[in-house]
Amino acid sequence: MTAATGTPSPEGGAPIELAGAGGRRGLVRRTLAGRTGAAGAVLVAVVALGALAAALGLLGDPLAQAPAERLSGPSARHWFGTDQFGRDVFARSAAGAAASLQIAVVAVAIAAVVGTAAGVAGAYFRGWSDRTVLGVTNVLFAFPPLLLALALASAFTRTWLTVAVAIAIVYTPIFVRVARGPVLTLREVDFVRATTVLGFSPLRTLVRHVLPGIAPIVIVQVTLSLSWAVLTEASLSFLGLGTPPPAPSLGAMVLEARVLVNVAWWTMAAPGAVIVALVVGLNLLGDGLRDALDPRNGGGR
Amino acid sequence: MIARHPLLRRVLEALATLLGVAVLVFVMLRAIPGDQVTASLGTEAAALTPAQRAALEAYYGLDQPLPVQFLSWLGAVATGNLGASQRTGESVLDMTASALPITLELAVLSLLIGLVLGIAAAMLSASRPNSARDAVGQAVGLAGLSVPAFLLGSALLALSSRFLGYNPNAEQFAPLTADPWLHLQQLVMPALVLGFGLAAPIMRTARSALLEVRSQDYVRTARGKGVGPRRLALRHVLPGALVPIVTMTGLQFGYLLGGAVVVEQIFSVPGIGRQVLLGIQQKEYAVVQSTVLVIALTFVLVNLGTDLLYRVIDPRVRAA
Numbered sequence: 279m280t281a282a283t284g285t286p287s288p289e290g291g292a293p294i295e296l297a298g299a300g301g302r303r304g305l306v307r308r309t310l311a312g313r314t315g316a317a318g319a320v321l322v323a324v325v326a327l328g329a330l331a332a333a334l335g336l337l338g339d340p341l342a343q344a345p346a347e348r349l350s351g352p353s354a355r356h357w358f359g360t361d362q363f364g365r366d367v368f369a370r371s372a373a374g375a376a377a378s379l380q381i382a383v384v385a386v387a388i389a390a391v392v393g394t395a396a397g398v399a400g401a402y403f404r405g406w407s408d409r410t411v412l413g414v415t416n417v418l419f420a421f422p423p424l425l426l427a428l429a430l431a432s433a434f435t436r437t438w439l440t441v442a443v444a445i446a447i448v449y450t451p452i453f454v455r456v457a458r459g460p461v462l463t464l465r466e467v468d469f470v471r472a473t474t475v476l477g478f479s480p481l482r483t484l485v486r487h488v489l490p491g492i493a494p495i496v497i498v499q500v501t502l503s504l505s506w507a508v509l510t511e512a513s514l515s516f517l518g519l520g521t522p523p524p525a526p527s528l529g530a531m532v533l534e535a536r537v538l539v540n541v542a543w544w545t546m547a548a549p550g551a552v553i554v555a556l557v558v559g560l561n562l563l564g565d566g567l568r569d570a571l572d573p574r575n576g577g578g579r
Numbered sequence: 580m581i582a583r584h585p586l587l588r589r590v591l592e593a594l595a596t597l598l599g600v601a602v603l604v605f606v607m608l609r610a611i612p613g614d615q616v617t618a619s620l621g622t623e624a625a626a627l628t629p630a631q632r633a634a635l636e637a638y639y640g641l642d643q644p645l646p647v648q649f650l651s652w653l654g655a656v657a658t659g660n661l662g663a664s665q666r667t668g669e670s671v672l673d674m675t676a677s678a679l680p681i682t683l684e685l686a687v688l689s690l691l692i693g694l695v696l697g698i699a700a701a702m703l704s705a706s707r708p709n710s711a712r713d714a715v716g717q718a719v720g721l722a723g724l725s726v727p728a729f730l731l732g733s734a735l736l737a738l739s740s741r742f743l744g745y746n747p748n749a750e751q752f753a754p755l756t757a758d759p760w761l762h763l764q765q766l767v768m769p770a771l772v773l774g775f776g777l778a779a780p781i782m783r784t785a786r787s788a789l790l791e792v793r794s795q796d797y798v799r800t801a802r803g804k805g806v807g808p809r810r811l812a813l814r815h816v817l818p819g820a821l822v823p824i825v826t827m828t829g830l831q832f833g834y835l836l837g838g839a840v841v842v843e844q845i846f847s848v849p850g851i852g853r854q855v856l857l858g859i860q861q862k863e864y865a866v867v868q869s870t871v872l873v874i875a876l877t878f879v880l881v882n883l884g885t886d887l888l889y890r891v892i893d894p895r896v897r898a899a
Contacts, residue, residue, distance in 0.1 A: 416592070417599030420879050421871075424837030425855065429871050432859045433607045509727050513841055516729040517856060532730055539737040546737070550730045557725040 308570035315566020321559025332372035340373040340526045349542045358548035371552045374528040377521045381442045382507035388446035393453025401461035415451040423448050431519045456499045460492045498567045505560035528553050593883045600875045605649050608868045662865035671869040682850035686835045692774025697781030705789035723779030728838045732772045732845040748846040769842035784827040788820035829885030
């Protein structure tokens, strides 16, 4: 973000150079070469694999009850133990991670597409479209993020998609800001102004010449926003407004564990560890990407 | 634009934002299935004849066009009529008047904890970049960013009541005037949870600001004239890094107001966040609508205040 909002100095020019196909492959390689980025990628991959296995039904039914085995500790049979109904906590945590990731990915995808499009259009065309975009952005920024998500989630009939939309609305203005700043700079750069002289349509200029320039910072923002979206979804579930039951969700599991934790610590530790691993992973990955993009670091740390 | 003066423009901008906030809150309430008629009668609403229903709608003003409804609602809100709870009949203004100070108190306490923790971790990190201590400081920052408040709060409450037998929040909440000591104890754990989350962004901002200031000429001069390391860090480097730290802290106020919903729920603190959540759970939409509006108003005013304060601290901003 810091490098992107700069003026077209050597540093500010970096995102533009990265636009080439080779540059972007280099970005992934440089991110994974750094310790931060690699650690983040590993954490995210582990949780995502577990979530994928749960989504494919490889880990057993997270809703299957076994009263005889209730509240048994971690064992070879139940890696994370069982809960008050004898349900397998590992299967439930993995399924919860899958639900979290589904909501977070959809929410951030909507926010990134809508926010970036609005930010780019506003900054490129200026005038009333820019003022409208900024006005809406300011209004959305006037709410504390979690509170807005809460209010929106309570206004809709609750399904996983409406939770995702509520989170998307909260994060859209962030993408507007992230995209708008660099585009204000980019539209004055010679190679973009030249497209007007060459008679390109604004759409072609935006898609072919402006978007690639801001892609790297949007990618970093996507990674960081994913970690916030996971946290927001878990917080909403904890408050009873996230993923609707009976589907397992990490936040709701922590809520249920509050009365169990004295006799069965694993019921809180397992979903908690999954949330923290996922969020730490996404944060590290985001930091790694940012370091890789920062021309002041010779790639990685 | 008529308003040339940047200060006046900033205030007008805040007013326009508030109007937008009011529209959004109004629209959100209208999006909820059902209306005031069904909300007040519950299942009995199904037995209403069309004529009775029309009469009730007229009574609540629901037969008016939406813009008229919005303006009359806005007029009521502007004169302090925030509606009342359907359940208890208590006015939302009274409820807010007792809840908001508690949340603000919690916010100030969290802010102090966050600043102390964040700046301490940052000074530790920045004192020797890329060393083991830097790693410790950065790990604290990452943990604050990644451990959600609801998890930290739940775990803290469980651990302290299990192993220390200490849980002041199990008792009825004590108002500041009734039992200040118990009141403070009841706010400490929620403030610790929020403060820990707050410390992370403060730590990250402070670390990079400190590193930047450390390399400046005046710091080298101070070191050259024989200022000791402790005095150098506290009297020369830290003040130079304060502006970005203050800005970052101001920006985090929204996090505090949102996080208050979570920790007030966990620790049974009767603040404004709990008022919203209870309103949502009990389907008291008038309470939710007004309370969300009050919180957004508080947030906009704090942001405006930070902005104005910033103009006072840094003369360069005044010119811009």
